[in-house]
Amino acid sequence: MSGSGLVFSADLAPLRDKVIAVIGYGNQGEAQAKALRDSGLNVIVGNARDEYRSKAERDGFKVYDIPEAAARADVIMLLLPDEVQPGVFKDIESAVGSRGVVLDFASGYNVAFGLIRPPSSWDVVMVAPRMIGAGILELHSRGRGYPVLVGVANDSSGRAWDYALAIAQGIGAIGRPGGAAVKVTFKQEALIDLLDEHTNWPLILASFMAFFDVATEEYGVPPEAVLLEMYASGEMAEVASQMATMGAFEQLRLHSTTSQYGQLSRAFRFYGEVRRIVEDEARQIWLGDFAREWALEQLAGRPKFQALWEAARSLTMARAEEGLFRALSRR
Incomplete structure (x- = not known):
């Protein structure tokens, strides 16, 4: 980290032995899932039975119904539209049960305003790209990074910040020219x-x-x-x-x-x-x-x-x- 508070790279080690479930294979889901896979990480996809699920399957991912993907995962990346997330989260919470997991958001909205309240035993992080999905894929193909905001709402394991920054590294935001992460709160x-x-x-x-x-x-x-x-x-x-x-x-x-x-x-x-x-x-x-x-x-x-x-x-x-x-x- 530089004196300006920007983070330019992080260690992927916290994610190496984890199953990462990307929930939603839309704009951000596709881009982040592909970048994480290219980073050598174990990525599965959770999606409803629609055209996005078919695309994820064509792209070579193991795809499951959302509750099953959540049950299989150590890290859950909730990349559905904000208005859809609260309803889907109930199924995710039931599927995970009492296990401790890492829950990642690409926006602080639902947690900041109390629309989603994850269990206190979970690590709750935010990795919010300042780039559309198509832009992530294009920059990723050229080996370039992009800005991302990172935050932690709950640090149950004591390693939540490590997970958040590792995700930022895995999706190609940091660790590459042009990339930087800035730490903020979910509400900010x-x-x-x-x-x-x-x-x-x-x-x-x-x-x-x-x-x-x-x-x-x-x-x-x-x-x-x-x-x-x-x-x-x-x-x-x-x-x-x-x-x-x-x-x-x-x-x-x-x-x-x-x-x-x-x-x-x-x-x-x-x-x-x-x-x-x-x-x-x-x-x-x-x-x-x-x-x-x-x-x-x-x-x-x-x-x-x-x-x-x-x-x-x-x-x-x-x-x-x-x-x-x-x-x-x-x-």
């Missing part, structure tokens, strides 16, 4: 994950919506020109890529001085108002208000979720985007 991971989804992206979407309406309705700019300027040209993706390489501020030097001045002056001008939004959202997340809101929405059958999608699809901007992307042969 859940906070920043949700806060990104509740502030950065919604503010960008809201900005696009307002930008489009003002430019087209009040100034008569063709919709196609507005969409291309905002993101459809791919320039925004390139800027984001440069942010990841150079940093949010240093990449500004790649822009004209007019652009640099406009971005910096307005960023500082808007900061106070945006900070108030971020503080309010962070408070709601930390206190569990959002977790309760989302749980109730799911129990009700997701009516608001569906209404929001309908509202988004009905926007003039969405219809214009559909036409532009068809004209550009992207759909």
